[in-house]
Amino acid sequence: MSRVGTDGTPRILALGVGNTLLTDEAAGPLALRLFEERHGAALGVSCLDVGTLGFPLAEEIGAAEALIVFDAARFGAAPGTVRALEDAEMDHFVRAGSLSVHEVGLRDLLDMARLTGDLPARRALIGIEPGEIGWGLAPSEAVAAALPVAAEAARQIVARWQAAVTEVCA
Numbered sequence: 001m002s003r004v005g006t007d008g009t010p011r012i013l014a015l016g017v018g019n020t021l022l023t024d025e026a027a028g029p030l031a032l033r034l035f036e037e038r039h040g041a042a043l044g045v046s047c048l049d050v051g052t053l054g055f056p057l058a059e060e061i062g063a064a065e066a067l068i069v070f071d072a073a074r075f076g077a078a079p080g081t082v083r084a085l086e087d088a089e090m091d092h093f094v095r096a097g098s099l100s101v102h103e104v105g106l107r108d109l110l111d112m113a114r115l116t117g118d119l120p121a122r123r124a125l126i127g128i129e130p131g132e133i134g135w136g137l138a139p140s141e142a143v144a145a146a147l148p149v150a151a152e153a154a155r156q157i158v159a160r161w162q163a164a165v166t167e168v169c170a
Contacts, residue, residue: 010065010122010165012158014040015057016049017071017106024072024079024130024143027150031070031128035151043158053105061109062118066161068154069106072143073127080142081129084153090125124157126150 016032019025029049036047045068050057061067073093075083085093094107113119128150131140138144 010161011063012043012045012066012068012161013060013064013120014045014047014068014154015070016047017051017053017069019052021135021137022133023136024128024139025133026072026137026139027128027130027143027146028069028071030139030143031126031147031150031154034147035070035154038151039155039158043155043162045158053109055109055112058109058112058116058118061113061120062116064120066122066124066158067120068124068126068157070126070150070154071106071128072130072133073125075127075129077129078142079129079131079140080146082146082149082153083125083127083129084157085125085127086157087123090123093125093127122161124154126154126157 014032014035016029018028020029032047032049039045040047048060073083075081077083091110094110110119110123128143128146131142
């Protein structure tokens, strides 16, 4: 499978990671859903709500030229803080340990892709600092307010990646 679409743009995969039954733990899937509604189709991004990850995703990740992961992430900042980490900065954060709610699964998937030579050339983590994680179907006010910020951060990254590919092909 080609990692570049027929129009010359990179195959971009966006993942929403998190448990939608646990308040702010749902930040990833909720941000992905908003990104997909506002920008996904127009930008040609494939969007997958992946829950709490699993090894079957390795093939999906390996088929992408670029990867965006939306997730609740512990940065030690105020609840609702959005941070976008790219490439080596994302890799370092994911490998650092207990900072991300899903760091083990994501770390393992990225390591598998690295070992097989299928690591997407461009990677970004759009992390949202959770305020509370407990049973509930709605995020806290701080995380809910951060969702549009996260979706816009991803849109800007995708636009920059696509512009870089266009420049190389021109």
